[in-house]
Amino acid sequence: MRKYHIPYTKKQAFTHPSLYMAAGLCAAFCLSLAPARTAFAEETAAPSRGVTINVYNWGEYIANGTDDSLDINEEFTRRTGIQVNYTTFDSNEALYSKLAGGGADYDVIIPSDYMVSKLIDENMLAELDFSNIPNFQYIDERFRDPDYDPGSRYSVPYTWGVVGLFYNTDYIEEEITSWTALWDDRYAGKILMFDNPRDSFAIAQFLLGQSLNTTEESDWAEAAALLKQQKPLVQAYVMDRIFDKMESSEAWIAPYYSGDAAILVDNNDSIRFVVPEEGTNYFVDAMCIPSTSSHRAEAEEYINFLCDPEIAGANMNYVGYSTPESAAKAYIDEEMVTSPLYYPDDKTLARTQVFVNLPENTSKLVDRLWAEAKMGGPGESAVLIAIILGFLGVYIAIIISKRQKRRRELA
């Protein structure tokens, strides 16, 4: 992680009274944990307003005070007096199920592009009051009025990035420029693919020159055929395991999100990043307020705070993603700002497409085609049924033999 300094104060980590109720193991353990902290500078803190907002973000997606970064949430509380209950999710779908389940009352959520449009379609987002978010002025023109939120009424971009190819030059000598490298049998067994349908389909769709958001069934079928053809060459369908596999040379080539995998390139001279010439998926994670939120004004204050160029810069330094605000770049490491990994040139960006929500029947089709492509199609379900029948057979045999045994004993 990169180092970046901003003067700020830290608050004691353990203040909740419940801590002291936890006797025995708990107390002993927590005591051993309680870190030595500098005193909290009372005079600089805004008085508490007695409001706590619930923020739901991706895991590991905000500067949290470790490695000398700025603790964003604490800084927000210090400046505004609003408490933040910050929790994390692992996927857009997890976020969606939590919101749709009705069991949670979130004030700020940070879903990705296609999920934003899905939530808008289902009336689950509140329209933002931009008079409370003056820092929206810093958002670059390119990120306003996106396809997933026409008119930018419901969302404010938080980070963005592109999908690209990472490859190890120790094993792959040619210069990779195309997605076709993932179909190259010279690299058979050393190729990784995304373990989610839309990212994987997107690669096939770029090769076929389709729109990522097509609703034509034949288009999706064609892309699925391409993925099926690739399957024997693929070592594994993975998400975060790409880091270990690429670093240990277990795999040679893999597509991934630029911001997440940048750290691979930074720390390994033989790993290179390229955005293939066919174009790529460009993604945005955006801040929204669910329509069920009960603290909208405070939530807007939080969004505004995160859009402050200084804060956004400090945050991106830690998170390692790209900021949608040019003004924030002044606060980001020079190295990151000039790297094409974080900020690809306009020519590359002109070839990108963004995901939007697919209609219900299309997304069902995609899920089915993906399962077939990844698992090897309906042939597998026959195997599954055979296995289940096998188990059933063994179970029945056990019951029968036991019964016979008992009968023999009785006789």
Next chain:
Amino acid sequence: MKKISARIYTFLIFLFLYAPIFVLIVFSFNDSETASRTVWGGFSFRWYRKLFEDRLILEALRNTLFIAVVSAAASTVLGTMAAIGINSMKRLPRRIMMNITNFPMVNPEIVTGVSLMLLFVFAVRLFGGKSLGMASLIAAHITFCLPYVILSVLPKLRQMDQNLYEAAQDLGCPPLKAFFKVVLPEIMPGIVTGMIMAFTLSIDDFVISYFTSGTTQTLPIYIYSMTRKRISPEINALSTVLFTVIMVLLIIINVRSFKDRDSRPKASTPLH
């Protein structure tokens, strides 16, 4: 020959049990920029330092421990009372009761989780609340811990000589006092086992917590949410700390029960 193969077998068993923990501990000291879990980059305490600075992990840990302590205590009290009740039932109702209490254990966790979530959301709406949270988590954890407590207390009650309790009353002890003086010490090992079980089950529960947590985050949920990027070796460090603390506690408990046994060779029921 037989002895050697037996030794190898035992060794393999322990290897499979402890190798993952060993690897986890080793990699918690790994000095690597990319937070790698496979490439060794030298020895350092950086992940420990980072762990103690990370407010989110510590908060999740605090929530997890608080929930575990409260739900273990509550389910132990409730479970012990239930076990005493079940023990004094007639044969048929007892069998029915036992089936009912065993059901949540064989029920798939995800079914329990979803149904509890639906129930809690309904209840919260009914009473005008807005969100699930700590309270619903604790209620859920008590629910799935209860059967384990009942199951570990019941056998102790059945082993106990029923006449002891009556004898205490014969000698002029009021029922409540007789319970605390005679019955409780007899069944104590079962209660302790049940409580420890409830505590550990509560700490590492993911599925049920995932559905009933609302806006509260426990450690397993936090760790799971890291999977988009990579699970930080801070988690290795945290697991190492937890493992060491539990190890030390177990050793202390064992040493003490040993000493107890030595000093009172004819004590009624030794622990374990």
